[in-house]
Amino acid sequence: MKTDCRHCEALLLDFSYDEIDDADRELVTAHLQDCADCAAALDAMQQVRQLAALHHLAPPPLSMDAAILDMADQMLQPAKDDRPTPATTTPSLLQKIQAALLRPAVATMGVAAIAAAALLLVHRGEMPSVLPTQPIAEDIDRTPAPRSAASDTPERAPLASPYDAAPEPTPADEGASLSMTRGMDAPHKRKQGRRLHATPPVDQPTAARQPSADASATGGAAKRALAMPADNAAVRSAPIEEAAAEETAAAPMREMAMPAPQVGFAAPPPTQGATPDLVASPKVSAPRAATPPPDTALASGMAAYNRGNCNAAIADFQRALQDAATPSADVPVAHHHIARCEARMGRCANATTHFNIVLQRHRHYAERAAVLHEAAECQRRLGNPSQERALLEELRTFPAWRTRADARLQELDAPR
Amino acid sequence: MKHDNRTDEELMYAIQSGDTHAFRLLFERYRTPLYHFLVRMIGHPETAADLTQDVFAKLLRNAASFHHRSRFSTWIYAIARNAALDAIRRAGHRRHPSLDQSTSEGGAPLVERIAASGPQPDRDAVARRLREALTQAIGQLPPEQREVFVLREYQGVSFQEIADVLQVPLGTVKSRMRYALTALRQTLKEYEDYARSLP
Known part of the structure; x- marks a missing residue:
């Protein structure tokens, strides 16, 4: 039976994991009836497997999902731009202008006006009879990129008090906070951090989100112009600037419309009697945590906080912390956020x-810098300079x- | 999310042509398995979430290089496994204190404390302790055994596919699995009776 045992031993693993063909299964089954050792x-193998099966893990955090889906939307964006826009999509300004120009009456009037203007200019010698072909890239280069809140973050000049508002994060920091990366190399996330912050929540239809994502990246109008087919060249230059202007104006509105409490980090409105300016300003970069389901304690806490x-x-x-499902x-x-609340209410010892x-x-917490800043402020108030x-x-x-x-x-x- | 019968590989074709919806479907299928694989490999849920994000970023960046010669799951687990090993290497230390090592407070070695806290009448308490012991025990496996054990036991990846992921012979995979099971059995010896009592 020695040979049988060796052969059986070699097959036990496959037998246990049901990766064995029928012939070998029969052979092993028969051998096991006669061989106590095998x-x-x-049995020992199965016991370990039974115990291992009890090792359950919590599901992935929502914040991870949001970050990844945002990243996917951004990375797959160029391919999407090439596809026809779905009929349900809200038309962009450019599309509206194009549609308007294609309406017979408007088109007739437009053509007539352009012809009259051209005639006048040619007559006055101010315009060559053949228009030079402008490379579209040059048009874009001259078009000022729209500066949305998320698309441009210059170094902020030092403020009167170094602690009355948080500095705007650099792109690198934004990337870091987005990616929740703690010591891990994630250059792709750093590159995308800025754009992802301006992206609306993931549950919004992709097509509807596209304009703001574009605008936040490098200037939505310019990007769309690049993607325009050649036959749209007639409406390029002017609409580009108009669209850019419209997007610039729309940027704050988009931000207001974004329902992304983003698991906090927007400072709560000041409460009466609260200690002012302790909590970092809303411009502190928010981690890309998804808005938790409204029925969780954390979501409820965020709502109350906001x-x-x-x-x-x-x-x-506190309830969220006691909930094993968190x-x-x-x-x-x-x-x-408990710390922020305590600090706001002037209870710096509790906040600390x-x-x-x-x-x-939680050494890798994405908002570590904000925590350090706020904790330092609390220590200042508590009179602990060291x-x-x-x-x-x-x-x-x-x-x-x-x-x-450094200033502090x-x-x-x-x-003294 | 609407059910979609497309295979992983078909979804990858769609992703290669920029289909965001296909990515979402693939993400739904793999987010939890990959995250759990990484948690078990490196032991830190937060870092595992970061690494999961890295893995999906690599998927997107390298989607064009997926040539459909191998299964998608093999490809993505290979990416995840490399990410986990890099993280372990960067961490530069063992994830958990050694079972044989005395505690810094001078207490009994961990293996004795686990043994001392053996099964009690309260099954819930035992189950809780067992989970902790399992986490420790899996974390103590050498990475090459741990990855085989986690992929086969928890991710349901076949031995042959694990061999493809790791690019090692099938016999090597099975050998590592046997070592892993033996080591776990030693570590979890105290819970044998509990295991027998399980339905």
């Missing part, structure tokens, strides 16, 4: 506890916060 070996109801928010965040990625978010939890247990200094020393390792941190460190070093 039966025991299989209403400025800090007591209710704290209660909800994804681990949301735990630091809850602690951070939660800031410390985030800083010590701890404030320690926090600022780490804060200055974040490029977007260095100036601010200089204040600390200044002779």
Whole structure:
């Protein structure tokens, strides 16, 4: 039976995982009835598998899904631009103008007006009879890129008080916060961070989202013009500028319309009697956490937080922390917001506890810089310069916060 | 999301032509398996979420290079596995304290503490402790055994496909699996009775 045992042993793994053909299965089954050793070996294997089956994991955090789907929308964008726009899509300004120009009456009037103007100019010698062909790229180069809030983030000049508002994150920092990357190399995310922040929520129809995503990247009008077929050349230049102007004007409205509380990080409206200017401003980059389902404690807490109801928010965040179903990625978010609420209500000692939890247990939390900034401010209010200094020393390792941190460190070093 | 009967490979064709919807379908299919694979490989849910994002980014960036000669699952798990090994390498240390190693507080080695906290009448408590012990035990496996064990046991990837993912012979995969099962059995010895009592 020695040979049989060796052969059986070689097949036990396949037998256990049902990756065995019928002939071998019969052979093993027959052998196991006669061989206690092989039966025991299989039993041991099955026991480990039974125990391993009890190793359950929580589902992936919602924030991960949002970041990935946003990234996909951005990365697949060029291919989408080449496809015809669905009929249900809201027409862009350019399309509206094109459609208007194609209407017979308007077209007739337009052609007549253009002809009259051209005749006049030719007659006055101000226009050559043959129009030069302008490369479209040159048109775009001369077209000022629309500056939406998300598309341009210049270095902010130092403010009177270094702690009254958070600095705007650099693209690199935005990428870091978007990707939730903690020490992992993720250059692609850094490249895309800026665009992703301006992208509407993922559950919005893709076609409807396209304009804002374009605008936030490099100028939606310019991008669309590049994608225009050659026969649209007649309506290129002027509409490009108009569309750019419209998009610039529309940018704040788009941001207002975006229902993305983004798991917090928008500072709550000030509450009465609250300590002002402690919480980072809404411009602190939000992590790409998806809006949690409205029935979760975290979502409820965020809603209360955004209403400025800090007591209710704290209660909800505490509930979220006690809920085993809360994804681990949301735990630091809850602690951070409890800390913000406590700080807002002037309870810096309580806030410090939660800031410390985030800083010590969630070292890779995407909003670490904001936590450091806010925690340092709390330590300042509590009169702990050494701890404030320690926090600022780490804060200055974040490029977007260095100036601010250094300014405060200089204040600390200044002779009194 | 609407049910779609297209295979993974067909969805990849669609993604190659810029179909966002196809990506969403593929993402739905693989988000949890990949995330769980990475959590079990590296032990940190947050880092696993980052790495999952990296994996999908690589999928998008390299979609054109998927030539449909191999199965999509093989391709994507190979990307995920490389991402996990890179992360483990970067971390540069073992994920969990060694079972034989004494604690920094001078307490008993972890293996003794696990044993000491053996099965109790309260099944829920035992199950909780067992989960922790499993996490520790899986984390203690060498990466080359861990990846084989996790892919086969939790992801349901066949031994042959694992061999394709890792680009090693089938015999090597099975050998690593046997070592992994033996090591886990040793580590989880205290729970044998509990395992027997399971339905």
